[in-house]
Amino acid sequence: MEVYQVPEMTRCRLFAASLRGSAQQWFSKLGPANIRTWRQLEDLFVRQFQSTLYYSPHVATLANIKQREGEPLEEYFRRFNAEVPKVRGASEETIKNFLIAGLKERSKFWKSLQASESRTLDEFYEQVEPFKRVEKSMRELKISENYRDKIDRSSSPDERKKTYLRSSSPKKSARGKETNKDSGRPYTSKWQTHTPMVASIDHIYATYAGKRVFRKATPLTDYNKRDTSKYCAYHEATGHDTADCRQLKDEIETLIRQGKLT
Known part of the structure; x- marks a missing residue:
């Protein structure tokens, strides 16, 4: 509206027409001739709905996010990165430092960082990727081994055949x-x-x-x-x-x- 130099009173009327829900109810309860300028409408509106504004927490709150016992790197990074957009003042260097600070001490990736720490956040993400893949492969391997152990402990094909023949219908073929x-x-x-x-x-x-x-x-x-x-x-x-x-x-x-x- 400022680009097109819309008059103030026209702005007030257009803004009021766009209101819905509780904002519309608030506006309808204002007394007649209460608003004479655009700035006055702006102040009244902000004062009424100031409590509904969302204030971003400081970047220092990221220090509270720590890798849990037994938590995979992929899940830790997912939890951490989900909170980053919610804070203010989060530079790449700050994000990298808090990510490192939250890592489980003496883990393989933590030891790798002690030997060669990344200079940028992008390098840090590249450095962690191989460790994520290894963890994922190890989890899948463990599941597969547990499944094979379960199969090995189950009855033999001959035993399953006897059980099946006792319970199946001879008509099915x-x-x-x-x-x-x-x-x-x-x-x-x-x-x-x-x-x-x-x-x-x-x-x-x-x-x-x-x-x-x-x-x-x-x-x-x-x-x-x-x-x-x-x-x-x-x-x-x-x-x-x-x-x-x-x-x-x-x-x-x-x-x-x-x-x-x-």
Whole structure:
């Protein structure tokens, strides 16, 4: 309005027309002829709603953010960086210093910084990336090892075969293929399209199996005609490989669409 040199009283009327909610209620309660200048309206408005203003905390509050016991570097950096936009006076050097101060002492990355500290914030972020990747790989490896240990402790394929033959119906026959729930017909996918994956479905299953996000698989049919050289970890049975399991592929797609896998 100043660029177009809009008269003050016109500004007052246009501003009043833009008010909504509590601001509109406040304006309607003002007495007639209370506002004679734009500056007067400005002062009244700021004085009324000053308590709703958000005051950014000082950058020194970042010193309160510390890496927790057992917390991965990636999670610590995410928590810290989420608070940075909320503070005032945060220079790159200050951010870098507070990030370093909050690190867990005697950790591998902390020791690396003692040997060669980064000169800039960008260099600091580059320096931490390899340590983040190593931590992530170690977590995934641990999950995979725990899953394999669980498989090793479970019953053998022969024992599972006996259990299956006792509980399955002799009428179902699909030559060892996957079947749709409550029918003996070969399994057909419930999704027409699937989200592109950055890893194989067997790797995804091994990574997340310990978190119990997957639903129980529908049992396979006709054990006698299955390829016993192939094993599906999702079904816990022979017949096909985990990487080729269409039920698992559908289950992963369902979890992605539900926001449970990213």
